[in-house]
Amino acid sequence: MDSPAPQTSTPTAAREVFQLMRDGRARTKAEIAELTSLARSTVSARLDLLLSAGLLVPVGEAASTGGRPPLRFALNAASYAVLAVDLGASHAAVAIVDLAGEVLDEVTVSSDITEGPKPVLDRVTGLARRLLANQGLTPDAVAGIGVGVPGPVEHSTGRPANPPIMPGWHDFDIPAYLGVTFPVPVLVDNDVNVMALGEHTTRWPETSDLLYVKVATGIGSGIISNRRLVRGALGSAGDLGHVQVSGRGEDVACRCGNLGCLEAVAAGPAIAKELSESGLTIESPQDVVAAVERGEVEAVRAVREAGRAIGSVLATCVSLLNPSVVVVGGSMSATGEYLLAGIREVVYRRSLPLATHQLRIVSSPLHGREALVGAAAMVLEDVLSPRSVDALIERRSRASA
Numbered sequence: 001m002d003s004p005a006p007q008t009s010t011p012t013a014a015r016e017v018f019q020l021m022r023d024g025r026a027r028t029k030a031e032i033a034e035l036t037s038l039a040r041s042t043v044s045a046r047l048d049l050l051l052s053a054g055l056l057v058p059v060g061e062a063a064s065t066g067g068r069p070p071l072r073f074a075l076n077a078a079s080y081a082v083l084a085v086d087l088g089a090s091h092a093a094v095a096i097v098d099l100a101g102e103v104l105d106e107v108t109v110s111s112d113i114t115e116g117p118k119p120v121l122d123r124v125t126g127l128a129r130r131l132l133a134n135q136g137l138t139p140d141a142v143a144g145i146g147v148g149v150p151g152p153v154e155h156s157t158g159r160p161a162n163p164p165i166m167p168g169w170h171d172f173d174i175p176a177y178l179g180v181t182f183p184v185p186v187l188v189d190n191d192v193n194v195m196a197l198g199e200h201t202t203r204w205p206e207t208s209d210l211l212y213v214k215v216a217t218g219i220g221s222g223i224i225s226n227r228r229l230v231r232g233a234l235g236s237a238g239d240l241g242h243v244q245v246s247g248r249g250e251d252v253a254c255r256c257g258n259l260g261c262l263e264a265v266a267a268g269p270a271i272a273k274e275l276s277e278s279g280l281t282i283e284s285p286q287d288v289v290a291a292v293e294r295g296e297v298e299a300v301r302a303v304r305e306a307g308r309a310i311g312s313v314l315a316t317c318v319s320l321l322n323p324s325v326v327v328v329g330g331s332m333s334a335t336g337e338y339l340l341a342g343i344r345e346v347v348y349r350r351s352l353p354l355a356t357h358q359l360r361i362v363s364s365p366l367h368g369r370e371a372l373v374g375a376a377a378m379v380l381e382d383v384l385s386p387r388s389v390d391a392l393i394e395r396r397s398r399a400s401a
């Protein structure tokens with residue numbers, strides 16, 4: 001016989017009850033009792049723990065099957081907030097997000113990543129404080145922080161690992177530095193992984209296998225396999241920029257020292273360089289996008305050709321991973337159907353029918369917000385996990401002691 005639990009010491013079971021409520025599998029005491037086989041009195045004790053920690057909230061009465069209607073409970077989205085941070089080469093974006101994943105407020109400012117970690121992270125902290133204050137919240141309300149950075153990261157420690165465009169950031173302890181202001185879990189990953197999570201969570205939650213490809217100054221991908229982000233042994237899984245392209249572009253030198261890298265052939269700067277050498281007044285990837293929008297034939301042709309090169313590498317990825325969706329994002333995806341057409345042409349031609357039978361190749365409509373949305377998804381998954389729920393219950397009971 002299960003006896004009532006003391007109110008201060010059974011977080012193990014309380015966290016399990018929380019997962020049932022979070023998923024919406026149970027809404028009432030009776031439903032929890034049925035799903036867990038716990039005694040009603042035990043269920044009550046565990047609900048009390050979650051209610052006093054602020055994680056659950058009563059939301060009215062369920063339909064009655066006779067007698068007094070039972071109370072219903074749900075996740076209290078407003079009990080805590082998380083911070084989502086997207087750092088790019090030249091911008092910093094911060095959002096404050098509730099536990100249900102709703103963005104409450106966000107801000108994007110110019111920020112040069114080469115200034116180094118301290119000035120950039122101080123800026124992030126300042127923006128976060130301002131957003132919290134606007135919502136009438138203090139740093140205590142923050143349960144976790146998710147950060148995307150434009151370079152490789154050792155995810156388990158949150159330290160960048162030899163990031164090429166982030167001088168001064170190598171091995172910098174981002175969680176410890178942000179932890180001075182916000183003593184909460186801080187999760188850091190490279191921007192492409194975070195973008196893949198953002199796409200998966202917001203647009204393809206039912207899809208178990210998704211490949212997100214960012215085509216911008218560089219080319220990289222984030223892999224979702226069996227609903228999990230695949231990072232690889234040292235966090236470099238999906239780094240497609242330096243895979244060799246065969247055929248056209250084989251002899252193009254890449255900044256990494258090799259020849260014929262995908263990035264050197266098909267990323268934004270490569271397309272801009274090619275068009276400028278052929279006599280067009282194009283200096284940057286943004287100029288390429290503008291020329292495509294104006295319908296300039298040479299630019300359209302070059303973008304489609306870049307798509308084919310990307311497609312030749314993606315065909316291999318599709319054979320290896322069998323995704324059902326490939327999402328193309330990054331600044332060059334603003335060239336729309338032309339880039340996609342080149343990619344589709346080669347992927348469908350070079351892959352076996354079984355791999356492409358239900359494969360969709362689409363562009364991202366999130367327009368640069370993938371990273372912010374993904375950073376929020378990454379940290380929410382952690383904050384609402386059973387282990388973290390234990391910590392939140394303890395934190396509230398310490399605060400009220």
Ligand SMILES: [Zn+2]
Nearest residue numbers: 242254256261
């Ligand atoms: Zn290279």
